[in-house]
Amino acid sequence: MSITKETLQMHLKDPAIFCCRRQKGLVISEADLEDPALFEDMIEAGLLELSSDGLRIEQVLGSTLTANVEALTPITREVLDKVNDIDEKPEKPEETCIKEKERPTTKTGRGNNMIHIEIGKAKNLEQFSLDIPIAAFEHGDTIKCEEPCGGEIETKKKEAPKTKRVFNTLKKQHIRINEVEIGSETSIKDGRITIDSAITKRAVKEDPLCKSIELDVIYPDKRHVYTDTIMDVCPIATKVEGELGHGVTKVAEGVVFMLTGVDEDGVQIHEFGSSEGYLDEKMYFGHPGCADEKDIIIRCHVVIERLSGMTRPGPFAAHKCQDYIIQAIRDELKKYDGEVIREEICEDVRRPGNPRVVLVKEIMGQGAMHDNVICPTEPCGILGGQKNVDCGNVPIMLTPNQVRDGSIHALTCIGPATKEMTRHYIREPLVEGLAADEEMDLIGVIFVGSPQVNDEKLWVSERLGSLLESLDVDGCIITTEGFGNNHIDFIQHIEQAGKRGIPVVGVSFCAYQGQLVVGNKYATAMVEENMDKGGFENNIAGCSCVTKEVATRAIAMLKNKMSGVEILPAPKKWNNDVINANNKLLGLKETELVESGTLH
C-alpha cells in the first residue's frame, strides 16, 4: 500500500520502506513507500525488519534506484544514486509520556457551533483533538474526558431545560401461556394454546415448494429429543392496537415456535453448518434469539422440494407456511383476555443535547436464506413485509420501537451459532441498551443488507456512509451476523463512519474461525461475540451473538470513543482473556466459553 502526500508529510522522519517490489531506475516518490503507521504490525507479524542502515523518508525522496529492491525492504545508501542532505542536528528525544505531575496542556474553543478540544500531549495520546457539537452541552452538563494520565477536561455551559420528546409509545403485554396441545380446534383458553391438528394440511398449500408439515410440542423438561436443523425461533406476537412500533402488542409468554426443516431427500435446510441433533445440546437457551429455559417449544417441521434448500424460494416456503399457522394463533391471542404477567412500555424518544447515536445492523442479503423480511404487518410475521434482498440491500431506517415490535423476520442463514433469529430482534440487547441509556440520544436503527457481489457491497456501504453523514450522528455501533464475505462490507461500513470522523464501534463474531478477512485503520474499537472454546462456529443455535454483555461492552466502548478515552489496541490473536478483562472493568459476568469440541 503506497501513501499519500498528506501521510508523507507526517512521516518524513520515519524509515523509508518500499511497499512493493521496485525496479532499478525508479525515481522514488510517496507512491512507492509503505505507510509507517503499519510498521509496528508488520514487525510483529515478521514481515518487516528495520535496519540501522535504513534511510529516512526525507532522505530518499527524488532519488533514483540503482538496483531492484523487494517489497518491505529498508532503503539503504547502496541502492540509491544520491541521498538527500538533511540538516542532521540531533533531535530532542521525544518524550513518550508526560510526568505524573504534569497535566496535559489543553485548549478549548468554539466555532461553527462546535466545541473544539485539543490536547497537546498526554500519555499515549498525542495531538488529540475532539470536536463536539455545542448541542451536546446544552443542559449545563459536564463532559468529562478521562485519559490514562488523569487529565480531565470539563466544559460547562449555561443551564437549559432538558426536554425528552416521546414520539411513539408501544405497550407490550406479555400474556402467560402454561400449556400447549395439538387438538381439534385452534384456541387459547385459561393459559392453554390448542392448535387444530388439521391446520398443517391447510398451511402446506401456502407454497407449492412445501411438501409436508408436522407440528409437535416440546416441554422444557423433555428437550433431549432429536431435532432437524433449527431454522428459526419465532415468538407469537400480535397487534391489538396501532401498527408496528406503537399502540399495543400482545406477546405470548412462555412459548415460542421453532422451525426445523429438511428437503425431500432428507438434506438439512442449512447453509453454513446445521444444528440437527439433540435439542438440549443444540440451542443456547436464554440467549436473545433462542428459547428461554422455561419456554414451551412448538416445533414446526417442514419438508421442502428436493434441491431447493440452498436457493431463495425453498427456505422461504418453510417460513411462509409456518407463519400461516402462527397467524391462526395470533388471531386467537387478539381475542384472549388472559393474565398479563408483564407490561413493557417502550418509547421512541429524542433526548436533545445528548450525543446522537445510531445502531447499524448489517443483515444478510446474499440470497437463499441470507435474507430477512422487513416490516411485516404482524410482529415477527411474513405477510406485508419486504425482503431486504429485493430492496437492493440499501440501508433502511427503523425506529427502536419498530425493531422491538418485531419488524424483522429473519430468514436466518449462515451458521447456527452466529445467526440472529427472529426472536433476537424483538429483544435485541443493543437496541434495548441504547434506547434505555439516558446519556445517549438513539435516533434510530439502520438495517443494511450484505450483497453477494463485491461491487454491490461497496455501493451499499457508500449509501450508508452518506446516510450517516446526513444524519449528523456523533457515534455509531455497527454489528454483523456470521462472518466471511460480509466482513468486507462490515469493515467498509466502519470506514465510512471512521473517515467522516464519526466514532464507531464494530461488533461481530470473529474469534478463530471467523477472524477478519480484511481490515482498516478505523476498526479500533471492536467487540467479540464468540462463546465457543475453540473460537469456532459450533452449530449451537444462537451461541455466539449479541448478548447483554456484548451490548454493554459495545456501548461502553462507544462512550469512550466519543469522549476521546483511549481503547487499547487488540492483541494480534483472539484471546478470551481480553474480553473477560473488559467484562471485569464493566462489572459484567465472565464470558464462559462452551466446550463444543468443534475443530473443523
Next chain:
Amino acid sequence: MRLTTISGLQSEIFVPVTPRPVFTELKKPLSECKVAFITAGGIHKKSQTPFNTSGDFSYRTIEFDTPSSELMVTHGGFDNSDINKDVNAMFPIDRLHELVEEGFIGSLSKETYTFMGGGGNVEKFKNETGPEIARKLKEQGVDIVLCTGGCGTCHRSATIVTRCCEAEGMSCVVIAALPPIARQQGAPRITAPHVPIGSNAGEPNNIPMQTAIIKESLEWVKDCPSYNQTKVLPYEYRHNV
C-alpha cells in the same frame, strides 16, 4: 451531557496484516505449460463424501478426465443454484479441456484437488492441507495453478493454499469474486471479474464468458509484474436471486 467512560478497555478483535510476499515468475509460454485448477468452492464428485459446510479442511481428489456431469457442490456460504445449473461456474473443467484442444495451454495435470474453504481453519490450511495439495501438484509437474474462492472465508482458504503452491515454485492466480480478501490475505496474483460469489468463474452456461475469464487469468499469470497485483476483468454477471 456527561458520558460515563471507563479507562483500560481493550479492543477485542484484531485486523489482519497482509503476509510475506511470495512470487514465482512464469518462465514458459502458456502453450507449453501444464495447468491445474483448484477451488475452495466445495466442488466434489457425486460419489465422494460431501464437505462439512460449517468448516472442513479435508480435500477431494478429482481426476481431470472426470465428466462435469459427475461433479456437484456442497457449500453453505452462497446460493448454490448457479453451480447446480453448470459446475463450470465455479470449476470450469470443460473450458480447460477446450483450452488444451485449442493449444492455448499445454496440458492439464492428471488430477487436481478441491476443498470447501468456508470457515476454513487457517492453521490447518496453512500447515497441512495447503502444503499437501501444493506438493501433489508439484509432483505432477504443474507450472500454473488457477484457483477460485467461493464465499468470503473461502477466499481466505483459497489464498492460503494458492500461496503454498506459489511457494512450491508454481505460478498461481486467484480468480476472485471478492478481491479485497484475496489482496489482504496475500494472493500472489489476482484477477477480478464482476461476478457474484457462487459463480466465481463466470455466468453458468455462458461459455464465451467462462473461456475469457480463464484465458485472461492465464495471461495475468504471465504478465503480472509483481506480487499481489490485481487485474480487473471486464466481465459482468448479476445473479438475480
